[in-house]
Amino acid sequence: MKDNNSIRVAVVGAAGRTGRMFAFELAKSANVLGVVRKEEIETIGKQGLWVRREGEEPKQLRIKLISEDRFSYSFLPQVVFLTTKNPVGSAVGYYYQKIKNMEKLPCLVLSQNGLSAGKEAKEALERVLGERAKEVQVVRVSLLNPVEKEEIGGRQCVAYFLPVRLSFGVFSGKKDVGLLSSLFKKAGIKAKEVEPARVPDMEVSKLFLNLIGIPSVSWGVSLKKGFEEKRIAEEEFLCLKEYIRVVKAVGRDFINLPGIPLKLLAFLLDKLPLSFLLLFRKKIGSIVSQARGEKEKGNLDEVDYYQGEVVRLGKRAGIPTPIQERILKRARQRLNHFRVGCRSG
Numbered sequence: 258m259k260d261n262n263s264i265r266v267a268v269v270g271a272a273g274r275t276g277r278m279f280a281f282e283l284a285k286s287a288n289v290l291g292v293v294r295k296e297e298i299e300t301i302g303k304q305g306l307w308v309r310r311e312g313e314e315p316k317q318l319r320i321k322l323i324s325e326d327r328f329s330y331s332f333l334p335q336v337v338f339l340t341t342k343n344p345v346g347s348a349v350g351y352y353y354q355k356i357k358n359m360e361k362l363p364c365l366v367l368s369q370n371g372l373s374a375g376k377e378a379k380e381a382l383e384r385v386l387g388e389r390a391k392e393v394q395v396v397r398v399s400l401l402n403p404v405e406k407e408e409i410g411g412r413q414c415v416a417y418f419l420p421v422r423l424s425f426g427v428f429s430g431k432k433d434v435g436l437l438s439s440l441f442k443k444a445g446i447k448a449k450e451v452e453p454a455r456v457p458d459m460e461v462s463k464l465f466l467n468l469i470g471i472p473s474v475s476w477g478v479s480l481k482k483g484f485e486e487k488r489i490a491e492e493e494f495l496c497l498k499e500y501i502r503v504v505k506a507v508g509r510d511f512i513n514l515p516g517i518p519l520k521l522l523a524f525l526l527d528k529l530p531l532s533f534l535l536l537f538r539k540k541i542g543s544i545v546s547q548a549r550g551e552k553e554k555g556n557l558d559e560v561d562y563y564q565g566e567v568v569r570l571g572k573r574a575g576i577p578t579p580i581q582e583r584i585l586k587r588a589r590q591r592l593n594h595f596r597v598g599c600r601s602g
């Protein structure tokens with residue numbers, strides 16, 4: 258239940274997939290302000306923002322919405338939940354510049370996939386806040402629910418299943434996460450806290466999941482179809498094997514994520530020979546596809562933060578990453594092709 262003491266959360270990107278989902282779920286117990294693109298605010302005003310939780314009818318998100326340029330300290334946010342895509346630097350700089358004179362700077366929550374959001378955000382905070390950047394607690398979230406947009410009865414909804422599951426931990430700043438733990442708990446979000454020292458391990462573990470399916474999409478097929486085709490399934494497995502080698506070389510480790518025994522999965526992927534894995538490729542493809550609720554997100558537009566991260570890590574560790582590089586090149590080509598196609602009609 259909300260009252261005057263409810264936590265004040267600004268969700269930046271509230272019209273997007275994850276932003277809308279977080280805004281809807283958090284609004285049950287917190288005072289949520291949705292921040293959306295200036296160009297979108299008028300249409301949103303007319304059509305509303307809708308979500309569809311699995312097994313339920315579409316529901317409208319009923320929170321106060323403002324456009325990005327109207328964001329100010331007047332709402333006195335305690336938490337800024339940034340749900341925009343990678344890279345995050347310019348958005349973090351833009352919003353914290355606007356509230357830099359607040360007496361108590363809000364905690365910044367970053368739910369992007371990949372390994373770069375924390376560092377980019379910290380650099381942006383230092384740029385706009387100087388010494389005061391240290392006062393901002395930066396928290397990383399690894400969200401495990403796939404969130405998609407779908408059209409229902411002429412309405413564009415954001416669809417996801419419940420419960421919302423995530424891991425979270427402090428990237429920098431004060432270590433106490435009492436405020437966020439209570440925020441997630443009240444909203445019924447299954448949130449597992451990860452100690453600050455293991456936050457990089459949480460990120461590499463989530464990235465393991467994100468890498469799956471990119472080889473297939475880079476070939477222009479769904480994950481399920483990709484695993485049915487031996488040549489593509491082989492690339493999917495080799496991509497993960499190469500990633501595990503890189504993660505070990507940089508001294509990181511996999512951790513289990515809520516409901517996902519990732520340590521065991523990475524161990525098996527590493528140890529089992531490719532020929533053996535290929536025998537089960539269709540089954541594996543179908544299990545992963547089912548776990549994602551048959552949602553094929555594609556995500557090629559963030560490939561520089563998926564396979565691209567592995568290439569960067571590999572360079573740091575002096576480990577060649579020819580498989581990621583091959584996938585990255587093909588994915589970028591497909592993306593460019595798609596963008597040119599969109600522009601020309």
Ligand SMILES: NC(=O)c1ccc[n+]([C@@H]2O[C@H](COP(=O)([O-])OP(=O)(O)OC[C@H]3O[C@@H](n4cnc5c(N)ncnc54)[C@H](OP(=O)(O)O)[C@@H]3O)[C@@H](O)[C@H]2O)c1
Pocket residue numbers: 269270271272273274275276292293294325340341342343348351368369370371400401402403404405554559
């Ligand atoms: N979708 C998933 O299933 C999922 C799951 C786990 C994690 N993630 C991660 O979450 C991040 C966001 O993904 P998403 O799928 O939610 O993306 P999305 O649907 O594109 O949502 C991002 C929203 O933020 C808006 N935005 C961008 N910059 C903004 C700004 N400065 N101020 C206000 N709004 C701004 C975007 O508007 P424009 O489109 O106009 O830029 C868009 O509406 C990604 O890093 C992704 O890896 C996604």
